Amino acid sequence: MTSPVPSRPARRAAARRGRAVLPWGGPDPQAARRAAVRSALAPLLAAHRAAFPAGDPRELCRAYDVAERMHRGQLRKSGAPYVTHPLAVAMILAGLGMDTTTLVAALLHDTVEDTPYTLGEVRADFGEEVAVLVDGVTKLDGERWGERREAETFRKIVLAAAADLRVLVIKLADRLHNLRTLDHVPEHKRRRYATASLELLVPFAERLGIHALKREMDDLAFAHRDPAAHAATAAAMRQALLGADAVFGPALRLLRGSLAEHRLDAEVSVRPRHLYAVHQDYAGDVAGLRPCQAARVLIVVDGGEQDCYVALGAVHAALHPCPGRVRDYIALPKFNLYQALHTRVISPDGDPLDVIIQSRAMRPVAEHGIVAHIRAAGADTAGTVAGRRDLVWLSRLLAWQSDATSAAFLDGLRIDLAGGNIAVFTPAGDVVALPHGATALDFAYALGTETGAHSIGALINGRLAPLSAELRSGYVVEILTDPEGSPTPDWLQVATTAPARVHIQSWLSGRQTEEAAALGRHRLARLLADHDLDLLTAEAHGTSLSIARDLGFTEIDDMYAAIATGSLPLDALLPRFISP
Incomplete structure (x- = not known):
């Protein structure tokens, strides 16, 4: 006995409920499949639509369909279907407001590495742009590269980032989700993975200015590498923030009043610091942490750069400033184009308070860094690093990496990315960003390989100094050269940066x-x-x-x-x- 053919309205209603049927009454596998994909992708589609209201969801659905089929039967360490990982990575990127192409690549980012799906098939199915992104984040074959795999994979990522910075952004989102789910990995592997994240991936997030990812990656890696110290810092932070209202309340009232007197519209809030930053600042000694050490005051001004300087005056009019503690990152932005005014003042109760002042236009860059620039100008800006003031560090990395062996590249990368940066000036006023502890010889090589190789000394703030002299932010440095000059073995004891050491060796x-x-x-x-x-x-x-x-x-x-x-x-x- 045949089943009666459902009416068209009945078929539509069934499709809406995810139970699509064929005209003769049987189930429609393709329609059911599409409904299942839409259901799984609903949160991602909603997040993407928030950033791109006119975006076409069909490419995301196609990409997820391929990823789900290719990864079918594969499980994460947690026992969850493997496809939940690329989906989560795409969700992280959608939260940053990344474009459709990036999300498609995120959904497919492990297919070439872990399934029979080839890069040629990615290119044929989704185009060259997606293929470049997927290839950029695909690890090299362990059997072929052996112990060199990690170093050469990072070299590959860096080279791919020169063509498209979104490769690095996808890699950071991939690492963040892996850190979120690291509990299911054996402890010794967790610690090693967390350490590698802090040494290599977190600094990339810092260099790209993506602090929204960096803070969480910092804290997750910290928790897995040193659980006891993480727990102690978290407990100290909770205790300190219990008294935040009492410490910050009177100061906030004075600040709001002074800003109003200066005719400024601004939002004033207390912003807790993230755990790893507190742990680093106090070298793990967090016993008795005070509220002023656990949080900072953030002032977001409705206005331009000049209004930020007016706000700085208002802050200093309301609360006594600490001499020498003003940092102007508006006139001289950080290497990742972060802009703000930082100052330290004394609260009515005598506590030192750190205050950050930004305009609303500066906030997206402060949180999302290069992603904010990609969003603002379109995906074409992801193309090349040439000429970008915020990516000089990447240009330098590209310049020396080709001369380094695998081991030297990985060690150099760790050194180059470690710690903070100082801003050193040439006599012409150009800014050269160098890591803390850099010497005049490092500065010489930062100006160019020939300058470094023929350097014989330096003028630092107008005074003659040896190449071994350590530099500080704000120094004006001129390198003295001799055409007959050349590197000597003892220069390896003087140079601290990877470019200098690689070129000397x-x-x-x-x-x-x-x-x-x-x-x-x-x-x-x-x-x-x-x-x-x-x-x-x-x-x-x-x-x-x-x-x-x-x-x-x-x-x-x-x-x-x-x-x-x-x-x-x-x-x-x-x-x-x-x-x-």
Whole structure:
């Protein structure tokens, strides 16, 4: 007995309820599948629609459908279906307001690495732009790269970011979700993963100015790397913030009154600090943490940059300022284009309070960094780092990475990303960002490889100083050079930045190779002379190069260097010159 054919309104109603049927009464697998995809994607589609009201959800649905099919049967360590991970990564990015292409790539970001789905299929199904993003975040094959896999994967990500910064943003969202779900991983692996996150990924979030991700990544990695210290800091913060109203209340009233007197419309609030920052600032000694150490005052001004300076005057009129504690990041933004005025004042009760002043236009950049710029100007701005003042650090990283071995690259990357930065000036007024502890030699290499290689000294604030002199923010530095100058081995004890160290090591290695080649050539020439043969004649006729190529050397000097090191015995080489 056949079932009656449902009416069209009945079929539509069933589809809305997720129970699509065919005209003859049977279930419609494709319609049911589409309904299931829509249901799973509902939160993502809603978040994306909030940032892109006119966005087309069909590409997201297609991408999720592929990801779900490809990852079907794969489970996370928690036991959850694997597709929940790329979906969560896409949700994080949607919360940042990233574009459709980025979300599609996020949904597919593990397919090439963990499923039979190939990069060629990504390109054919979703286009070149998505393929570039997916390829950028795909780890290299462990069997092929072995111990070099981690270093070369990071090198690949950095190179991909030069083409499209969204690669780094996806990688950060991927790491954040992995940190959120790290409880299901064995403890020793958690600690290692958390440490790598703090050393490599969190600094990338800082460099890109994406503090909305950085703060959570900081605290999650801190919790997994040092659970006891994290718990102690969290407890100290909770206790300190219980007294926040009593400490901050009188100060906020005075600040609001002074801002009103200066005819400024501004929002004044208390902003708790994140745990890892507190732990770092007080070196883990958080016993007796005070409210003024656990939070800061944030003033968001309705107006432009000039109004921020007026607000600074209003703050200092209301509360006594601490000398030397004003930091102007509006006139001189941080390397990630963060802008604000920072000051420290004394509360009515005598507590030192840190105050941050920003305009409303500065807030998106303060929270989302490069993402705010990508959102404001469209995805095309993700293309290249060239000329971006906020990405000079990435341009420098790209400049030295090609000369570094895998181990040197990873170590250099950790050093280059570690800690804060100082702003040092050239005599022309250009700003050079360097890590804390950088020397005049590091500054010289930051200006260029040739400047660094030929540097012989420096003028710091007009006074002669050695290349080993440590620099401070605000210093004006001029590098003195000599065309005959060159690196020496002791420079490796002076240089602290990765670009300087890599270039110095490269130069020294090249010099050693030249010296070895000269020594090997001398030995070979002497041996040939004993047999009435002339090496110059053999070189002029191409005999030396031919023999070198036959032995697998690209250049003659490589063969000569092998003679010097003993890896190519002269006795084995002589017959080739006697009977070429």
